[in-house]
Amino acid sequence: MKHTMQTVHVHGAAPYDIHIGPGLVGDGGALAAHARGRHALVVSDSHVAPLYAQALEDALLAARSDLKLARFVLPAGEESKTLAHFDGAIEALAALGATRDACVFALGGGVVGDLAGFAAACWMRGVDVVQVPTTLLSMVDSSVGGKTAVDIPQGKNLVGAFHPPRAVFADTATLATLPPREIRAGLAEVIKYGALGDPLFFEWLEAERQPLLDGDAGALATAIARSCEAKASIVARDPLEKGERALLNLGHTFGHAIETEQGYGGVGNDNLNHGEAVAVGMVLAATLSARLGMSPAEDTARLVALLEAYGLPTRVPAGLSPEALLGRMRLDKKNIAGRLRLVLWRGIGQAEVVPDVDEAQVLPVLAGMG
Numbered sequence: 001m002k003h004t005m006q007t008v009h010v011h012g013a014a015p016y017d018i019h020i021g022p023g024l025v026g027d028g029g030a031l032a033a034h035a036r037g038r039h040a041l042v043v044s045d046s047h048v049a050p051l052y053a054q055a056l057e058d059a060l061l062a063a064r065s066d067l068k069l070a071r072f073v074l075p076a077g078e079e080s081k082t083l084a085h086f087d088g089a090i091e092a093l094a095a096l097g098a099t100r101d102a103c104v105f106a107l108g109g110g111v112v113g114d115l116a117g118f119a120a121a122c123w124m125r126g127v128d129v130v131q132v133p134t135t136l137l138s139m140v141d142s143s144v145g146g147k148t149a150v151d152i153p154q155g156k157n158l159v160g161a162f163h164p165p166r167a168v169f170a171d172t173a174t175l176a177t178l179p180p181r182e183i184r185a186g187l188a189e190v191i192k193y194g195a196l197g198d199p200l201f202f203e204w205l206e207a208e209r210q211p212l213l214d215g216d217a218g219a220l221a222t223a224i225a226r227s228c229e230a231k232a233s234i235v236a237r238d239p240l241e242k243g244e245r246a247l248l249n250l251g252h253t254f255g256h257a258i259e260t261e262q263g264y265g266g267v268g269n270d271n272l273n274h275g276e277a278v279a280v281g282m283v284l285a286a287t288l289s290a291r292l293g294m295s296p297a298e299d300t301a302r303l304v305a306l307l308e309a310y311g312l313p314t315r316v317p318a319g320l321s322p323e324a325l326l327g328r329m330r331l332d333k334k335n336i337a338g339r340l341r342l343v344l345w346r347g348i349g350q351a352e353v354v355p356d357v358d359e360a361q362v363l364p365v366l367a368g369m370g
């Protein structure tokens with residue numbers, strides 16, 4: 001089951017391939033095949049550009065010496081996913097003289113992918129974007145599915161567009177420089193795919209913990225491919241999130257409440273990052289499901305054991321009030337007509353949307369009294 005190179009086909013109205021394996025940043029022939037015209041803009045951030053941008057640009061130029069290339073670099077971090085930096089990317093396209101057949105290469109994590117994808121969606125009403133994700137989270141989640149956006153002070157991802165990439169190149173060798181905590185955050189999202197719809201993948205993750213945490217290229221490529229397949233098949237059936245796509249949010253309503261209540265995690269603080277908050281959120285969703293009689297408690301225990309084995313948190317951080325967290329959950333975009341609408345599960349591999357959850361059942365779960 002372990003191959004270092006894998007390809008996942010994404011079907012639908014705008015099909016594309018996700019290539020997964022080591023060394024893809026240097027595969028100029030494959031990358032340049034998507035540059036239809038003469039102009040290419042590489043968008044990256046201040047951590048990733050010094051590590052990989054030159055290699056990507058050299059590879060592109062070796063394959064296509066006629067390409068006119070420019071580079072636009074954001075300061076690393078979520079604080080850069082703004083309209084101001086979006087404007088910077090647009091200015092860079094204008095300075096390049098990019099025509100409608102230009103191609104944007106998004107080299108970085110989800111912040112770069114979302115902003116560069118949105119700039120590509122808008123320049124001349126839409127030019128091509130090729131996603132080159134360099135975090136595990138962006139390989140298994142944000143580079144797939146075509147959602148692009150920037151944040152505004154009123155909220156995250158409020159301005160954006162659906163703009164599927166022409167291709168995705170997930171170079172697993174780039175994960176060698178990613179901090180271990182970011183790897184674990186990505187693994188939380190990988191575990192989510194097993195938990196929501198694929199019990200065999202869940203079992204595989206139980207068995208393959210050590211190679212995955214050791215950065216084994218074959219194990220990582222398999223984990224990324226299975227995750228992308230899961231996301232791609234759901235997104236192909238429900239591209240605009242009218243139904244089934246909501247299942248991808250298993251653990252996210254609880255997780256977002258934790259993230260907002262504690263302040264976002266980041267460099268220099270101990271707050272849970274997104275993947276860690278999702279890990280806790282999945283445990284809370286499983287605990288609530290068992291409490292409501294929807295799922296066996298043993299499945300919650302198996303989920304907790306798996307997350308702990310991957311070094312992920314499974315409890316609400318101390319000091320967060322259950323009432324305050326419930327207040328945050330009431331503001332979730334998935335709620336309809338003031339009713340709490342949550343993604344819960346019937347057990348490992350069987351998530352479902354529950355439209356009207358009784359708040360009185362949620363509070364004890366948030367208080368750790370499952």
Ligand SMILES: NC(=O)c1ccc[n+]([C@@H]2O[C@H](COP(=O)([O-])OP(=O)(O)OC[C@H]3O[C@@H](n4cnc5c(N)ncnc54)[C@H](O)[C@@H]3O)[C@@H](O)[C@H]2O)c1
Nearest residue numbers: 047076077109110111134135137138141142147174177178
């Ligand atoms: N579009 C979607 O469907 C979707 C889905 C999930 C998340 N997102 C978005 O993704 C963003 C989070 O993405 P992320 O977790 O990748 O964060 P990120 O892009 O901020 O990257 C995390 C950190 O890792 C650094 N980094 C990236 N690759 C590296 C590498 N190979 N080596 C060393 N350092 C590296 C970055 O500079 C950054 O400091 C959020 O803005 C979120 O809203 C979008």
